[in-house]
Each structure stands twice: as C-alpha cells, then as structure tokens.
Amino acid sequence: MTVGLPHLLTLSAMLFGIGLYGALSRKNAVHVMMSLELMANAVNLNLVAFSRFVTPEAMTGQFFAVFSMVVSAAEIGLGLGLVLAIYRRKRSVELDAMQELKG
Amino acid sequence: MSMGYVLLIPLLPALAFAVLAPMPRTVRTRLVPLAVGAVLGSLALSVAAFLAVWPGGHVGEPTWQGAVTIAHVGDRALSLGLALEPVSAIMLLVVAVVGAAVQVYSLGYMHREERIGWYYAALSLFTAAMLALVLSDNFLGLFMAWEVMGLCSYLLIGFWHEQEAPRLASIKAFLTTKVGDLGFMLALAVVYAEVGAFDFATVLHHDWSAGTATLVALLMLFGAMGKSAQFPLHVWLPDAMAGPTPASALIHAATMVAAGVFLVVRALPIFEASGVALTITLWVGLVTALLAGLLAMVQHDIKKVLAYSTISQLGFMFIALGAGGSTAALYHLVTHAYFKSLLFLGAGVIIHAAHTQDMREMGGLAKKLPVTSLAFASGSLALAGIVPFSGFWSKDEILTVLLHEHQYAAFGIALLAAFITAFYVARLWFRVFTAPTQQVGLHEGHRSMLAPMAVLAAITAVVGFFGPTLGEFLGHEIPWPALGTAAISTAAAVAGIAFGWWVYGRTTSVVNTQAIKQRFPHAYGVLTNKYYFDLTYGYFVVGGYTALARGLATFDGSIVDGVVNGAARLWRSLASVGWLFDGRVIDGAVNGAASAVRAAGARMRTLQTGSVRGYQTLVAGAVVLLVIWILVKGA
C-alpha cells in the first residue's frame, strides 16, 4: 500500500475540521487563536503536499507555505497582543465578554 | 562486552516522562514509583558505565560511541551521537546520584501535592535531558538537551502556578536564560559556517584564527552566563527559588546551572585559541563570586542565601576556567553538586518543619532536627572550605591554579570571596541551628527524606580525598594542596566563620540586624536592593520601551493630529464658500437620502450583534455553503 496525495489531503482536511470545531466552540480567546493556528497548519500541509506531488521542481507550494507561515506568525503575535490588551481592560479573555461592537 | 546500555541511561527517564505525561492525574500519581525506578536504573547503569571507563579511559578517546542520523538537510547529514569518555563518565555519576537522591527525597517532600505525578514527569524529563547533555558528542545535541532543560526549569519553577510569584519567576527565568541561549545559538551558527560540523572532535581540532575563536568563545560564554546565572544575567536564579525545594536542589544548584560551566569545559580549546575570551571569563567569574557572596550576606530567606551562594560558587568555577584550569573547574563542579544539593535538601526539611523560609523566625533547630543538622553541618563545612570536607579540596585546587598562572589579583579576590562564603555560611548556621528556639512542636523529616541526605553527606565528607585520582583520570595532575595555599585558604575560612560567630552566634539573643543597618545604612541599602539590578532592568529595558511608546504617542498627537486638523480646517473653509450654493433642493435630497439610510440602518444594526462567536459562525456557515455549492457544481 502506498501513501499518495489523497492520504495527505484527507489528513489535512480532518485537521482543518478539528480546528474549525475548536474555533467555533471555544469561549476562551487564546483557545480560539490556537484553533486558528491548527487550521493554518492544515492549510500549509495541503500546500506542501500539492507542491511535492504536482510541482516538485518549482516548489511553488512550499514558497506559498513559507509566506503563509509568515502571515500566521504575524497573526498570532497580533492576536495574542490583542488578547492581552483586552485582558488589561476587562480582566477577562472570554469572547462573550466582548460586545462593544454591538450596533 | 557490548556497551549499548549507555544509550539506556538517558532513555530510561525519558521513557518515564513519555509514559507519565499523557496520563490523567490519578493514574500519574500511581505511576510515580515508575519514575523513581527509572532514575534508579539510570544510576545503576551510570555506575556500570563509569566502571567501564575507569580506570584506563583517556580524555578524547571515547570508550563507547553511537550516532544516529536524524535528517539530511541539503546534502549534509545531521547526526546526533552519544560518547562515553572520562569527563562524561564523571558527570554521569554526579547527575545520576543527585537525580536519584532528589527523586527519592521528593517522595517524602511532595507526597501531599495533588499534582505530584506531573512534578515527577517534569523531573524525569529534566534528568533525561541532563544525562543526554553530558553524554552528547556534539554541540548540536548539547544545545538541544540544553533547551529541553530550560523548558523543564520553567515548568518546575512555575509548578505552583496558581500563585503569582512562581508564575512571574518562571517567566523571568525563561526569558533571562533565553537571552543567553541566543548567544549560544549564534555561536553554533558561526561554528557551522566556519567548520561545517558540530561534533567536538572536529570543531575543537579545527585551526581557529584568533578573531573567529574570540567571537565564538564570547558568544558561548554569553550562553553559559545565562544558564549558570553569572553576573549580569544572574537575576533569575534567586527568583527561581519560588519552585519546589527538591527541584531547586537538582536544577538550580547541582546540575542545570552547572551546564554553563560544562559547556565552557567542553569548548575550552576555542577559548584558549582566543586568549581574550579566557581573561573575560576569569573576570566574569571574579565579579560574580564576589558580588553574589556579598548579596548572600544580607538575605533573610534561607533558600535565597543558598541561591546567591550557588551563583558565587559557579563564579569560582568560571574563575578556574578563566585561568585555564578545566580540571579544577570540573572538580569544583562535582564537589559543589554534591554539597549544594545536600544543603538544599536540608533546607527543604527545615522549611517543612518550621513552615517558614525566613531565618529570623527560626532558631535552635539543632536539638529538634539532629539528623538534618548533622548533614547540614557536613554541607556547610564543605561550602565554607574546611578540611577535610570536599569544598576545601576543590577550592584549594582553584586557588592553586590561580597562583600557578600568576594571577595574583584574581587570587586576592578569590580569597576574599572565600572569606565572605565562610561568613554567610556561619551566619546561616548560627541563626538557624543555635539561636534561641522560637518555635515548638518541630519534627524531623521522613526517612525517605533523610536517607538521600545521609548518602550525600557521606559523599561530601569523603569525595575530597579522591582529587588526585580524579586528576589522573582526566589526564591533568591534581596535586594535594600545598601547605602554604592550604594554610592561607583555611585561615580565610576560619576567619570568616569566626567573624560570623562574633556577629551572629555569640550573643544569646537573636542578632538585631537593625543595628547593622543603622551603622552602615548606605552599604546595607545597596545590598538589600541587590545592587538595584532588577530596578535597573525594570527602568532601562521596560522603561526605555515605555519611553519609546510615549514618544510615538507624542508624534501621533503633534504631527499626525496636526495634519488631520489642517485638512479638516481646509475642508471647512472650502465648505464655507460652498454653502452659498447649498439650496433647498440639495438639502431636501440629502435629508431624504439620510432618512432612508437611517431606516435601513435600524434594520441592519440587528445583524451587528457584537458577538465574536456569532460572526465566526456566520463566516464558517458561508464557507460550508461554498463547499456544498462546489460539490453540487462539480458533480
């Protein structure tokens, strides 16, 4: 039995689904950020797998994954910074406590 | 005979961690004996490995070596290997003995803790990392083990993370050592660029030019200073005492903080190729030994006295390294590991009995805790440097090296530091054990706590006599101390103890530090504020950053606001010209549009719930719909 592209894509889809569940269901902002990271990770896995199987020479997917990592690193830095800033104001990191944007 | 069992030495505690860590809490608690068994197994194998090397082993000629290639990066193979040779054999014995003693001791010390299973898991991982560090045959493996130890240190300092102080202390320790680790990492990058390999044999036999060697050596020294809490990166170690005492004994007294010294011992040929780096190492050690010793004199917390004393003794090891005496440094590392972990374990019993860490509230414990006070006496005398306890021999060896290298200024400072050491040891002893009793109902520690202490005390009492044997094993001569040097150092130690007795032991009442404070207000203030180090870091690092933020805010206020206001003013003047053309028709149209928008807005605002989770669900729902649409379209 060989491991091919479909196996990797299945793994990636399952990881993404688990991350999606976490992002939707968690109340703690830090936990939500972590779920988002899990989803980004699944996407990167997808990119690398496609790169290896479809464009092995140009490695396009790998470069995309690198830039995607840059973006998610920036995202987690800013996101956690925001969480800390909100914690300062509200002494809480609960998403349900953040309702200022209510129209 | 196959030597493959050497691999098991770090592997056994690592396996214990792997089994314990994923378990639920109740199972973990039941599995604690497994962790203890694993470390005892490591100890037995370490003894076997040591006997396989001794006698007959030679430095630089591994008795056993094994490597595994973990990955190919480009066309280079990255391999990690272990090698058993005299230096690693001695360190194995030290780490395994102290590690086993601490784990057995913790059975008694931590038995009421709810999360004892997690404590043992972290302790096992730490022991595995430290054993791997001393066995590693290359800088990369050493660095990886080094980082794992940093993580374990963080976890164990913050063990009681529901309290504020341990949590902040763990973050402080992690960040401060990380600053040093950055230096080590850069050093590795330079080594790889220069040599193209990481293993000790290749790197150390490389033909180093003085400039590159200085760069690498100084970067490595920086890493070692962070790990070994050398001035000015020492600020984390006293705070790290917020962790459990046995963990402090293992990590912050005997092994991890000594890893910096071990790194310099390993890399000493690079330091020697540089020359400048050696001198800097020497002075870092001297400054640390002296200043940390002075700080130990004014602490009231028994663990903090021991912490500053550890910093000071590590300074002694750096002094030896700076003078080129790697064997003397290793010797002091070994003796210090035994007697300082003994002192910490003793402090643990005292804290358990007295329910306080403040020495001002203790006194008269010698009668209440006879076994502990005997063991503590052995450790104290070794720390003070009284013959025949182990510290005397190794400290004398360092002083001998300094004299031999004609470092007379350094010799003087080291002697002064030795005097100070004896003084604060006496202060601690007289305050805790002989001052008038202040508490009732104290009781001696449990057997499982006293037995490891007895073992360590016995080692401390006799290990000094093996100095020449050790030197022969390491290929360097460790002579018996010359009578002159021994007399001078003993005189310094005795003078220190006598002075300590004169200040703290003589009177029948507890010494009033108020009197000393009033007589030397300035010096006392500087010392109790720890030379204002924490304040300085707080002011310059944190404060500088705040100042930058404030500057940005000013920029925002004056310039950006100015531009925005200017634009607004311009717009207003344009508008004042335009209002002439602003007739009834336009007004009507605008007002009508506005009320239409308002009506729409009133409907739309119900969508704007402000609930983050609501938005998330909306977005996710849209994505799911998109996927379904693709499915339908594609089919």
Place this chain on the structure above:
Amino acid sequence: MSQTLPTVAFYLLAFAALYGAISMMSTRNVVHATVWLLEVMLATAGIYLALGAEFLALVQVLVYAGAVAVLTLFTVMLTLRRREDAVRPFPVAWGSLAMAALFTGGVLLALNGFCSVPTGMPATAPGLEDFGRELFTTWMVPFEIASLVLLAALIGAVWWTGGDDR
C-alpha cells in the same frame, strides 16, 4: 519513475497529529491544550521532512514549536488569575460540531471527485540549496514584503500590549 512515502512513518505521524488535535479539543485545561498544539506542530514537521521539505520542517519547529507555543503559554499564564480559569469543563458544542463535520465531510467528498491526482510521488525533490536560490531570486520581492509584514506586526503587537497609560 515514482517513489512513495515511507508508509509506516506517515501513518504514525498522521496518527500523532490527529490524536494531538483531538486531545487539544477535548482537554479541559488550556495549558494542556497548548502542549497538544505543540505536539501536532511537531508531527506536521515530521510529515514535511518525509515530503522532502526540509526547510519548512525546520521553520515549522522554529516558528510554531519555538515561538508560537511559548507565546501562547505566556499569554495563558499572564491572563490566568485563578486555577479555575484554566481548568473547566467544555460541553460538546453540537452546533459547531455539526458545522465542522459538514465541512469536513464535504471536503472529503469533493476529494473523491479528484481521482485523477497522482498517487505516486515524483522522484525529483530539489534540495535545500535550490530552495534557497529560488527563494532569493524568483521570490525575492514577496520575501522582502513578508519581512515588512512581520515588522509591522511586531510594532503593532508592542503598541497594543504596551503601557497602562493609554
């Protein structure tokens, strides 16, 4: 000519990743969840290595295992005042679960539609050197922009988390 991934290694790593992700969602303790996230990231790095993406594997360990996990832990520690905040029961959110399951099921179904994808792995896998050369020639401009993005994020994060006087 095509080669295949080492099957056993792949299944082990995939199992590790999925197990870690599920544990991350089912643990009640947010600190444990961070550690499980770290485990998933390391398993993914292993898969990258098996796919011949050495650079990405290293970056994955450095960025995710090194920086992100530590950053998350710090945030957790700084924002926890009581132990009760860290440990609490999470009831299963059936609505979210249904949505995530719907999504995953949809994607997996869609995946079955793409049967034409190659299952064998092309033998050629350029090494680290080619990767570096490519990164600093073809992808030079995006690379520099990425560094600017990171700088902007750094300044932004410092600005947000900074002093109490704002």
